[in-house]
Amino acid sequence: MIILGIDPGYAIVGYGVIDYKNNHFDVLDFGAVTTEAKTPFNERIEKIYDGTVEVIKRWSPTSLAIEKLFYNNNAKTVIDVSQARGAIILAAQKSGLKIFEYTPLQVKQSVVGYGRAEKKQVQEMTRLLLNLKEIPKPDDTADALAMAICHAHSHASLMGDAGIAKKTFKIRNGI
Secondary structure, eight states: OEEEEEEOOSSEEEEEEEEEETTEEEEEEEEEEEOOTTSOHHHHHHHHHHHHHHHHHHHOOSEEEEEOOOOOSOHHHHHHHHHHHHHHHHHHHHTTOEEEEEOHHHHHHHHTSOTTOOHHHHHHHHHHHTTOSSOOSSHHHHHHHHHHHHHHHHHHHHHHHHHHHHHHHHHHTTO
């Protein structure tokens, strides 16, 4: 299963592409789509959309894992990030990807095992789980890889639950 993890933003969009098979991670790619501060906002959104489409075309992931937004103290920032996030989701939707959203708490819980983990703990555990020599930079890239790990763990858990339910159904029905 090839997963595209995204940490949305409008200056830096971190992305990470992993292949998850048999409880094993292979890192295929990671990086960032960046936009310059003085660029008109509509052009920044276009660059984010085009960059996301390019990554999708290059790796043909089956799913997108993206951070759910939460409101912070700056309404303008959350609105601008929401617009960038919309461009990313549109790129994924038009490319036929399944889209999954996770909160920062869910990512921390999945990657570190503790929902209140510090950012550096998540980054270090991401590095270890993916067998990387260094924590990917910029931080948004490491966050995107953590998002992909979270989806891999969540999806595997769901598939495991589905498998158990299927076995239970067969046993109950004498199949």
